[in-house]
Amino acid sequence: MIRLEKRPQPSRAWSMATPLVAVLATMVMGGLLFATLGKNPVEAIRTIFWEPLFGEFAFYYRPQLLVKGAPLVLIAIGLSLGFRAGIWNIGAEGQYIIGALTGAGVGLAFYPTESWIIFPLMVLAGAFGGWAWAMIPAVLKTRFGTNEILVSLMLVYVAEQLLASMSLGLMKNPEGFGFPGSRNLQQYDSAHNAELIAGTGMHWGVVAALIAVIFSYVLLNRHMLGYHIRLTGEAPRAAKFAGVKPARLILFCLGASGALAGLAGMFEVSGPSGQVSIDFNVGYGFTAIIVAFLGRLHPVGILLAGALMALTYIGGDIAQGNLGLPSAAIQVFQGMLLFFLLALDLLTNYRIAIGKPEVA
Amino acid sequence: MKLTKLLAGAAVALGLAAGGALAQDKTKVGFVYVGPVGDGGWTYEHDQGRLAVEEEFGDKVETVYVENVAEGPDAERVITQMALQGADLIFTTSFGYMDPTINVAKKFPNVKFEHATGYKRAENVSTYSARFYEGRAVQGTIAGHMTESNIVGYIGSYPIPEVIRGINSAYIHAKKVNPDVQFKIVWAFTWFDPAKEADAAKVLIEQGADVILQHTDSTAPQAAAQAAGNVVTFGQASDMAEYAPFPRVSSIIDDWAPYYIARTKAVMDGTWTSVDTWDGIGPGMVGIGEITDAVPAEVKAEALALKDAMASGEYHAFTGPLNKQDGSEFLAEGEIADDGTLAGMNFYVEGIEGSIPE
Numbered sequence: 227m228i229r230l231e232k233r234p235q236p237s238r239a240w241s242m243a244t245p246l247v248a249v250l251a252t253m254v255m256g257g258l259l260f261a262t263l264g265k266n267p268v269e270a271i272r273t274i275f276w277e278p279l280f281g282e283f284a285f286y287y288r289p290q291l292l293v294k295g296a297p298l299v300l301i302a303i304g305l306s307l308g309f310r311a312g313i314w315n316i317g318a319e320g321q322y323i324i325g326a327l328t329g330a331g332v333g334l335a336f337y338p339t340e341s342w343i344i345f346p347l348m349v350l351a352g353a354f355g356g357w358a359w360a361m362i363p364a365v366l367k368t369r370f371g372t373n374e375i376l377v378s379l380m381l382v383y384v385a386e387q388l389l390a391s392m393s394l395g396l397m398k399n400p401e402g403f404g405f406p407g408s409r410n411l412q413q414y415d416s417a418h419n420a421e422l423i424a425g426t427g428m429h430w431g432v433v434a435a436l437i438a439v440i441f442s443y444v445l446l447n448r449h450m451l452g453y454h455i456r457l458t459g460e461a462p463r464a465a466k467f468a469g470v471k472p473a474r475l476i477l478f479c480l481g482a483s484g485a486l487a488g489l490a491g492m493f494e495v496s497g498p499s500g501q502v503s504i505d506f507n508v509g510y511g512f513t514a515i516i517v518a519f520l521g522r523l524h525p526v527g528i529l530l531a532g533a534l535m536a537l538t539y540i541g542g543d544i545a546q547g548n549l550g551l552p553s554a555a556i557q558v559f560q561g562m563l564l565f566f567l568l569a570l571d572l573l574t575n576y577r578i579a580i581g582k583p584e585v586a
Numbered sequence: 587m588k589l590t591k592l593l594a595g596a597a598v599a600l601g602l603a604a605g606g607a608l609a610q611d612k613t614k615v616g617f618v619y620v621g622p623v624g625d626g627g628w629t630y631e632h633d634q635g636r637l638a639v640e641e642e643f644g645d646k647v648e649t650v651y652v653e654n655v656a657e658g659p660d661a662e663r664v665i666t667q668m669a670l671q672g673a674d675l676i677f678t679t680s681f682g683y684m685d686p687t688i689n690v691a692k693k694f695p696n697v698k699f700e701h702a703t704g705y706k707r708a709e710n711v712s713t714y715s716a717r718f719y720e721g722r723a724v725q726g727t728i729a730g731h732m733t734e735s736n737i738v739g740y741i742g743s744y745p746i747p748e749v750i751r752g753i754n755s756a757y758i759h760a761k762k763v764n765p766d767v768q769f770k771i772v773w774a775f776t777w778f779d780p781a782k783e784a785d786a787a788k789v790l791i792e793q794g795a796d797v798i799l800q801h802t803d804s805t806a807p808q809a810a811a812q813a814a815g816n817v818v819t820f821g822q823a824s825d826m827a828e829y830a831p832f833p834r835v836s837s838i839i840d841d842w843a844p845y846y847i848a849r850t851k852a853v854m855d856g857t858w859t860s861v862d863t864w865d866g867i868g869p870g871m872v873g874i875g876e877i878t879d880a881v882p883a884e885v886k887a888e889a890l891a892l893k894d895a896m897a898s899g900e901y902h903a904f905t906g907p908l909n910k911q912d913g914s915e916f917l918a919e920g921e922i923a924d925d926g927t928l929a930g931m932n933f934y935v936e937g938i939e940g941s942i943p944e
Contacts, residue, residue, distance in 0.1 A: 283670045290663050390775050394745055395944030403705055404747045404930040410685055498659035504744060504775075505682055508656035543664050546652040547671065553622065553654040 289427025317378030319511025325488020328355030356488015431493030657682025
């Protein structure tokens with residue numbers, strides 16, 4: 227008889243190994259899926275994981291990994307702080323949108339003045355916008371005990387409506403012949419989040435993501451606040467005795483994740499995307515939740531997970547173009563990754579035992 | 587053991603890829619889609635165009651496509667990917683691909699690009715779109731006759747010139763045959779979202795609309811009308827014939843096939859040049875789906891006569907006298923709207939209630 231037995235201590239080895247095993251399991255099951263679709267599974271898996279890194283056109287795809295991965299990492303780092311403390315910000319997508327709007331708004335307000343001060347102001351505005359949007363669920367939770375999961379999620383849809391309104395109204399390009407969408411910030415030097423070194427994909431958002439990883443690592447491991455975050459998540463009662471003020475922690479975690487998501491939106495709208503448009507947001511805020519968990523809520527893990535997700539996106543698009551795989555198959559493939567991760571997570575806390583349970 | 591197998595497999599795969607690269611005398615045509623090919627509307631029709639290209643040229647052509655491509659940096663990457671992989675001609679089929687297409691085109695001067703519904707062109711970038719408002723005129727005529735409550739519901743996607751033009755055209759022609767007609771417009775703020783579209787349709791039906799026009803791409807409004815029982819609808823972008831003969835009584839069909847075939851041919855012959863194409867019913871880019879027997883014969887005849895008049899160029903859907911919503915003059919008696927005004931249309935004509943959201 228096979229049964230599950232609770233481990234006395236969560237297994238550290240399994241905690242590290244599950245992401246890798248999950249990726250392998252995804253490759254195997256994904257391969258089977260592609261095979262049933264009549265595609266060569268080895269070729270498909272190779273296209274997704276190998277082509278962007280070492281294929282013929284890797285010189286183009288490698289920088290794209292940074293472009294795609296940076297917002298994921300930046301948002302996921304912020305989310306991981308709250309998730310560790312049991313504070314669930316599900317609305318990063320909304321904070322990302324608002325950060326883009328406030329950041330781009332500042333830039334557009336200065337158009338066409340050229341000055342070095344504009345971009346730093348946009349960065350501040352972007353972080354502030356995301357922070358302010360996250361403060362809504364934070365304050366509602368601390369004051370009225372509302373559920374931050376629901377409030378932050380619902381605010382995503384409000385943010386989307388605001389985005390549409392801005393694209394069609396206030397921020398619409400006056401030279402756009404009535405079409406929706408703002409001026410392209412890529413063509414406005416002072417507001418353009420350009421590549422720092424041409425052809426590397428390295429823009430300020432990538433730099434910010436790396437800084438966020440380091441700060442988050444230091445915060446969690448070397449700082450009292452980080453200790454409180456971890457303690458609240460692992461042992462809420464002990465945290466209370468240790469003098470942790472839950473309200474302050476909620477404000478900090480939601481505020482920090484909102485500010486980082488806002489920054490991500492701002493760097494995206496002023497760089498790779500270029501304009502405020504109705505369909506500006508493409509789900510980074512939600513994908514970042516997967517990235518945060520895939521990275522075990524650990525800063526370095528998140529960095530790797532962000533890179534992996536970016537790889538499956540870019541590789542997935544290549545597989546569509548080269549092999550004719552439908553995009554739904556790629557999405558299933560990405561879904562499998564999270565599914566296997568969560569399923570295998572069981573092994574961190576439980577072990578598989580064979581035989582009859584011992585009577586205690 | 588497993589690893590060596592995997593590596594061996596990879597080596598074989600690499601060999602295959604290299605072999606494929608040798609056969610490069612085919613013309614390679616890429617398509618970038620904003621939705622899934624199975625959306626039954628906008629993207630579906632573009633993909634039908636792609637299949638028509640394959641059918642027409644057989645072995646001489648290779649087509650590739652990527653679906654569900656988000657507008658913005660993802661689009662730029664996918665377009666670049668196609669250009670890198672040797673595409674000779676790339677169709678980018680959503681308005682939001684405009685700047686990405688222009689950006690990529692700068693880097694690949696030898697590749698030809700075709701962007702749907704935009705206004706930015708370059709040496710190697712053409713634009714193309716269809717005069718869907720001609721189809722709206724036909725729908726408006728049928729709608730004006732068919733409504734008994736005199737309330738026509740309209741599901742708008744986004745308040746952009748393309749959509750506003752359609753509303754105006756439908757209203758003008760409904761009003762012509764039914765002076766009491768009233769339009770109720772709901773903005774869904776989406777191109778494709780079955781749940782939102784169904785809600786919009788239900789709201790309109792509750793407000794008394796017994797004809798619904800949609801500028802969104804799913805069949806959800808058709809289903810909502812079918813459930814209501816006595817509401818007339820029209821297929822959008824695609825024929826949506828599965829809801830015929832009722833509630834769907836006709837449709838506007840985007841037929842990109844002739845254009846895609848002609849442009850591919852031009853690339854093969856080396857005669858491709860950057861152009862701005864805006865075709866309507868005449869050249870066949872806008873098709874009117876079969877008008878079913880649910881429509882009285884004389885109404886059908888009138889609608890078809892209008893269609894023929896527009897196809898031959900004898901009649902234009904925006905012909906004066908017409909006023910704007912605020913009562914100021916838009917077109918004088920007999921005057922015809924020029925393409926510039928139509929392309930940037932951001933006002934309702936006189937008689938439509940409500941304001942365009944901003």
